[in-house]
Amino acid sequence: MLAYITLLLACQLAGEVLVRLSGQPIPGPVVGMVLLFIGLVIRGRVPADLEKVAGSLLRYLSLLFVPAGVGVVVHLKRLSDSLLPIAGAITVGTLVTIAVTGLVMQRMNRKEGGQ
Amino acid sequence: MTPHLQELWIYLSTTPLLWLTLTMVVFQGAEALFRRSGGNPLCNPVLLSVVTLSALLLISGTEYKTYFSGAQFLQFLLGPATVALAVPLYRQFEVIRKSLTAIVVSLLVGSLTAIGSAVGIAKLLGADPSIVLSLAPKSVTSPIAMGISEQIGGIPSLTAVMVILTGITGAAFGSWVLDRVKVKDEMARGLAWGVAAHGIGTARAMHDSTVAGAFAGLAMGLNGLATAILLPALVGLMK
Numbered sequence: 001m002l003a004y005i006t007l008l009l010a011c012q013l014a015g016e017v018l019v020r021l022s023g024q025p026i027p028g029p030v031v032g033m034v035l036l037f038i039g040l041v042i043r044g045r046v047p048a049d050l051e052k053v054a055g056s057l058l059r060y061l062s063l064l065f066v067p068a069g070v071g072v073v074v075h076l077k078r079l080s081d082s083l084l085p086i087a088g089a090i091t092v093g094t095l096v097t098i099a100v101t102g103l104v105m106q107r108m109n110r111k112e113g114g115q
Numbered sequence: 116m117t118p119h120l121q122e123l124w125i126y127l128s129t130t131p132l133l134w135l136t137l138t139m140v141v142f143q144g145a146e147a148l149f150r151r152s153g154g155n156p157l158c159n160p161v162l163l164s165v166v167t168l169s170a171l172l173l174i175s176g177t178e179y180k181t182y183f184s185g186a187q188f189l190q191f192l193l194g195p196a197t198v199a200l201a202v203p204l205y206r207q208f209e210v211i212r213k214s215l216t217a218i219v220v221s222l223l224v225g226s227l228t229a230i231g232s233a234v235g236i237a238k239l240l241g242a243d244p245s246i247v248l249s250l251a252p253k254s255v256t257s258p259i260a261m262g263i264s265e266q267i268g269g270i271p272s273l274t275a276v277m278v279i280l281t282g283i284t285g286a287a288f289g290s291w292v293l294d295r296v297k298v299k300d301e302m303a304r305g306l307a308w309g310v311a312a313h314g315i316g317t318a319r320a321m322h323d324s325t326v327a328g329a330f331a332g333l334a335m336g337l338n339g340l341a342t343a344i345l346l347p348a349l350v351g352l353m354k
Contacts, residue, residue: 005195008195008198008199009195011198011201012194012195012197012198015198026340026343026344027197027258027259027262027339027340027343028194029193029194029195029197029198029258030197030259030336030339030340032194032197032198033197033198033199033200033201033204033336034201034336035198035201036198036199036201036202037201037204037205039201040201040202040205041205041208046202046205046206050202051202053199054199054200054201054202054203055202057192057195057196057199058196058199058200058202058203058318058321058328058332061196061314061315061317061318061321062160062161062286062314062315062318062319063138063139063142063160063164063189064189064190064192064193064196064314065161065193065257065279065282065314065315066138066141066142066161066164066165066168066186066189067138067182067183067186067187067189067190068190068257068275068276068278068279069161069164069165069275069276069279069280069283070165070168070169070172070179070182070183070186071179071183071272071275071276071279072165072169072276072279072280073169073172073173073179074179074272075272075273075276078246078273079276082242082243082246084240084241085236085237085238085239085240085241085242085246085247085250086237086242086246086250086277088236088237088239088240089232089233089234089236089237089240089242089250089253090233090250090253090277090280090281090284091284091288092232092236093229093232093233093236093253093281094229094253094254094281094284094285094311094312095284095285095288095289095292095311096228096232097225097228097229097232097254097307097310097311098285098289098292098293098307098308098310098311098312099292099293099295099296099298099307100224100225100228101221101222101224101225101228101303101306101307101310101311101334102292102293102296102298102300102303102304102306102307103296103298103303104220104221104224104225105217105218105221105298105300105302105303105306105307106298106299106300106303108214108216108217108220108221109214109217109300109302109303110300111217
C-alpha cells in the first residue's frame with residue numbers, strides 16, 4: 001500500500017516539476033494523472049494495491065472540497081453584494097453546460113457507434 | 116470551572132486537530148443525512164458540510180485562517196486524488212479510444228459553454244470585472260481554477276468558493292437536467308458532470324456507475340487542461 005501512496009505522490013511531484021520546467025499553464029496533478037495513466041498502459045494492468053489506494057482516495061473525493069468551500073465565510077460581503085449575477089452564472093451556467101455537453105456527447109457517440 | 120473551559124477552548128481553537136476532526140465528523144453526519152433523505156439534492160453532503168462548518172466558524176468567531184490550518188490536510192489530498200483518477204480512466208481505455216472524436220468535440224463545446232455562460236450571465240446581470248473573472252473558471256477543479264483565476268486577474272480564494280458552489284449545483288441538479296434533455300448514455304452523463312461540475316460532479320457520477328465516474332474523471336482532467344489553455348487566451352483577446 002505504502003508503495004502506491006508514494007507512487008501517487010511521486011507522479012504528482014513529477015507533474016509539478018514538468019509543468020514548472022515547461023512553463024505551461026497546466027496544473028501539476030493533471031500531468032501526474034497523465035503520467036500514471038501512461039504507466040498503467042505500459043504495465044498493461046492495475047496492481048491490486050494501487051486499485052485499493054486509488055479507490056479509497058476517490059471514494060471520499062467530495063470531502064476534499066469542503067475546506068475550500070468553507071472559504072465562503074471570507075467572501076460573504078462580496079457574495080451578497082453581487083448575489084444575483086453570481087447565483088445566475090452558477091446555477092444557469094452550470095445546468096446549461098451539463099445539458100449541452102451531455103447532448104453533444106450522446107449524439108456524437110451514437111453516430112460513431114453506428115458507423 | 117469556567118476559566119478551565121476557557122483555557123481549553125484557547126488550546127483547542129489554535130490546534131489544527133479541532134477543525135480537521137470537526138470537518139470529518141460533520142461530513143460523515145452530512146453523508147448519513149444524505150443517505151437517509153434518499154439522495155435528496157438539497158441534502159448534498161458537501162453543501163451541508165460547508166453550511167454547517169461556516170455557521171460554526173461564524174458563531175464561534177473563528178477566523179477562516181485558523182480553520183484552514185487544520186482542514187488544509189484534506190485539501191492537500193486533492194493532488195494525489197487527481198493523480199489517482201488515472202486508475203478508473205485506464206479501466207475505460209478501450210471505450211475512450213473508440214469514442215475519441217466524440218469526447219474531444221463534446222469536451223471543447225462543454226468547456227467553451229461553461230466559460231461563455233458564466234461570463235455572459237454575470238456580465239448581463241451587472242457583475243464587477245473582478246467577479247466576472249473569478250467566475251470564468253468556475254467549472255474547473257479548484258486547484259486548477261485558482262491558478263487560472265490568478266493568471267487572468269480574478270480573486271483566487273473567491274474562485275475556489277465559486278468552484279465549490281458550481282460543483283454542488285451540478286451534483287445536486289445534474290441528474291434532473293440530464294433526465295429532462297433525455298441524456299441516458301452513461302458516458303455522456305459522466306462527461307457532462309465532469310466538464311460542468313469537476314470533482315464534486317465526478318463523485319456524484321461515480322455514485323451512478325463506474326462508467327459514468329470514469330468519464331467524469333476524464334472530463335474533469337481534460338477540462339482543467341482545456342480551460343487552463345483557452346481561458347487566458349480568450350481573456351487576452353477580449354482586452
